[in-house]
Amino acid sequence: MNLPEILLLGPGPSPVPPEVLSAQAAPLLGHLDPAFLSLMEGIQADLRTALATANPLTLPISGTGSAGMEACLVNLVEHGDRVVIGVNGVFGKRMAEIGRRAGGEVVEVEVPFGRPLDLEEMQHAIDDGPTRIVGFVHAETSTGVLQPLDDLLGRIKEAGALSVVDCVTSFCGAPIQLDALGIDCLYSGTQKCLSVPPGLAPVSFGPRAMAKVAERASPCPSWYLDLSLLGSYWGSERVYHHTAPIAALYGLATGLGLVLAEGLEARWQRHTKIGNAFWQGLTALGLEPAVEAGLRTPMLTSIRVPDGVDELNVRKRLRDVYQIEIGGGLGEWKGRVWRVGLMGHGARMSSVVRVLSALADALNVEGKSVSASEAIAEAERAFGD
Numbered sequence: 001m002n003l004p005e006i007l008l009l010g011p012g013p014s015p016v017p018p019e020v021l022s023a024q025a026a027p028l029l030g031h032l033d034p035a036f037l038s039l040m041e042g043i044q045a046d047l048r049t050a051l052a053t054a055n056p057l058t059l060p061i062s063g064t065g066s067a068g069m070e071a072c073l074v075n076l077v078e079h080g081d082r083v084v085i086g087v088n089g090v091f092g093k094r095m096a097e098i099g100r101r102a103g104g105e106v107v108e109v110e111v112p113f114g115r116p117l118d119l120e121e122m123q124h125a126i127d128d129g130p131t132r133i134v135g136f137v138h139a140e141t142s143t144g145v146l147q148p149l150d151d152l153l154g155r156i157k158e159a160g161a162l163s164v165v166d167c168v169t170s171f172c173g174a175p176i177q178l179d180a181l182g183i184d185c186l187y188s189g190t191q192k193c194l195s196v197p198p199g200l201a202p203v204s205f206g207p208r209a210m211a212k213v214a215e216r217a218s219p220c221p222s223w224y225l226d227l228s229l230l231g232s233y234w235g236s237e238r239v240y241h242h243t244a245p246i247a248a249l250y251g252l253a254t255g256l257g258l259v260l261a262e263g264l265e266a267r268w269q270r271h272t273k274i275g276n277a278f279w280q281g282l283t284a285l286g287l288e289p290a291v292e293a294g295l296r297t298p299m300l301t302s303i304r305v306p307d308g309v310d311e312l313n314v315r316k317r318l319r320d321v322y323q324i325e326i327g328g329g330l331g332e333w334k335g336r337v338w339r340v341g342l343m344g345h346g347a348r349m350s351s352v353v354r355v356l357s358a359l360a361d362a363l364n365v366e367g368k369s370v371s372a373s374e375a376i377a378e379a380e381r382a383f384g385d
């Protein structure tokens with residue numbers, strides 16, 4: 001292989017620290033070797049710490065974030081269950097689609113891209129039930145909206161429904177106190193703010209979600225993602241289910257170790273501070289985030305493409321001249337925004353400086369007259385405050 005070195009500042013994957021990369025190159029153990037089993041126990045303990053939960057069923061699914069999404073829904077949803085999904089971007093849509101395929105009667109409660117969910121509309125759809133399950137996305141990576149959790153989760157619990165929360169992008173980048181918030185079921189991924197290569201999806205099921213799984217009339221329609229089978233390998237019985245992705249789990253163990261060594265609070269604050277510095281720099285470049293401040297995720301910013309600027313030319317220039325990857329828009333926002341991720345190992349001032357100066361150059365090529373040094377100075381001033 002002859003691979004270029006690209007700074008990953010898109011919507012994921014994020015840059016991976018060298019410690020994680022070298023951990024994945026360590027000699028393999030058998031998936032039932034006692035040393036590997038103790039590594040698994042460590043991963044589960046660290047996942048519980050990082051999510052602030054005591055849920056015994058907290059484990060990484062072998063698959064990307066979407067496999068985590070599917071694992072939650074195929075285990076919880078039974079044929080005919082009413083499932084309400086909040087949709088404010090691509091990933092909410094995906095949840096709804098998986099809910100339907102799992103046999104649920106899915107009701108989508110949609111708001112335009114760039115907006116958080118409408119709580120009254122959600123309440124109305126839930127009350128129109130009986131609703132068994134309510135799913136929504138915490139940090140919608142297709143837009144960069146951070147959904148406030150408290151009020152919505154309270155309403156779901158009040159209605160006697162189970163909550164399923166997509167924390168793929170928020171995990172390790174924004175506060176999630178699973179038990180204190182009363183989340184019933186949560187899934188995440190490794191390649192966003194955790195900064196581990198894609199391929200694993202941490203999930204956690206609380207007691208009410210486990211009770212629903214235990215009461216199923218028919219077995220989970222997915223054999224690979226069946227939690228009762230997965231739980232027998234990750235639990236004390238250690239029954240073979242599928243061969244664990246050993247090297248990927250070395251990476252996860254190491255990545256979680258780095259997160260806890262930094263400290264969760266410190267890591268959340270770092271994302272907030274870096275996101276804010278980037279926004280100040282963008283303003284100096286005459287660019288505008290597509291989501292209003294206060295609703296915006298710090299780890300993923302959608303930026304409106306200014307009139308007269310070629311969206312794709314700018315991204316190409318960043319990739320080819322500056323070795324920086326940023327994302328384009330998805331769905332309704334295709335061609336209308338750039339998406340810049342400052343996630344995990346990538347959430348640092350050196351990334352902000354590199355991407356602001358590359359954007360300034362690309363905008364100048366597009367005929368806008370902007371100053372890289374002013375933008376960097378603004379970002380550094382905001383970071384120092």
Ligand SMILES: *Cc1c(COP(=O)(O)O)cnc(C)c1O
Nearest residue numbers: 064065066091139141168169189
């Ligand atoms: C990335 C992402 C997913 C999907 O994860 P994959 O690893 O691409 O399967 C789901 N939800 C959100 C919010 C994401 O950002």
